[in-house]
Amino acid sequence: MKKILFILLLSFCTLLLFACQSQEKEMMMLDDISSISISKSGGYGGINENYIATIDKDTTISRFEEALKNAEGREQKVNVDTEKPDYDILIRYENGETHGLHLVLGNTGEKGRVMYVGHEKNGFDISSEDTKILKDILTNQ
Template identity: 70%
Template sequence: MKKIILSLTLSLCGLLLFACQSQDKPMTILGDISLISISESNGYGGINENYVSTIEKDKIISRFEAVLKNAEGRKQQIDIDTEVPDYDILILYESGETHGLHLVLGNLGEKSRVIYAGKENNGFDISPEGTRELIGLLGNQ
């Protein structure tokens, strides 16, 4: 009987540990965004600082922020030698803090993915609706 209880307890603990490792968390937004700079990506790791667009308008920043807040986290394996993100994004917060992101932009009707620069095993899926919003935002810059 003790072996059965011990076995069940260990199984339950293992299940809890496995569940805690899933990354169903939304993206972390560190506060009010003051500026978003966008560049074509050169690959994973660092951010390309040759920005082709800068978003400073509050209305557009709010739309961009809404897309990021609705992104769903997940563990992933990326082949950083063959896959290249489409865009690098630098988010500057009013506090002075920054986030560097990589964006793999899907086509209309597809999901997109955003990844913190330097943390390529943890990505965030953006819904097809969010992809449509991003395409519109990036096309108007």
Template identity: 45%
Template sequence: MKKLLLLLLFSSLCAITFIGFQIYLNKEMTLLGTITEVSISESEGYGGINDNFFVSFKKTETVSNFEDIMKSAKRKREDVNREKPDYDILVQYQDDNYHLLHLLLGNEGEESAFMYMGYEHVYYITPDATKELRQIINVED
């Protein structure tokens, strides 16, 4: 009876650990409220932000599309295949909060990756979201 109880306890712990790990891997990006403006610049590397923004948008539809893309991003893994990000992004919220992000923009048909500046977690978006993001940024292949 003790062995059965121990086996059940061990199985339960393994299941809880597995479920917790799956939740950890698929965590979504955290937004701080309603986004009011998004500014984008070419990145100079990790850790800092290039404040020479080449595009900044406040249009409700564009901001809403960008917000939907961010909400769709999922943390799947921690690896990044490139030495430096392509773009730096300043996301400003209605209550004066902001996020600084790095973006590794995929080519057409590829995933892209967001990272909060100063953190190592990587959030991936689908190839379809990459296509939409490329249109928002106005990047052509």
């Protein structure tokens, strides 16, 4: 009986470990977004708090949020010592919570990439169409 209980417990723990390592498939928003603050990035691991713009118009927030929700999760290799994202993004939610993101937009016609600060190995690909929308939003701020 103890062996069976031990094997069941071991199986449960193993399954739990594998579940914790699974890659998120889409970006998750915590609540309704109240504002999005944008800064030029200084590198991975933190957010530059010298914001160049803050988006608080509902229509612009909706467009920005839709582009993020459409992003597809994938594991990636990021050299945090030599690479640098284009922008740092601070999303503020109506419930008071926040998310820090790094955004890489790349060249025109290419996919972009977004990742949660501190979780750079798990990125989300942004389609070239949505990357164009984000670039348009950022250049008009």
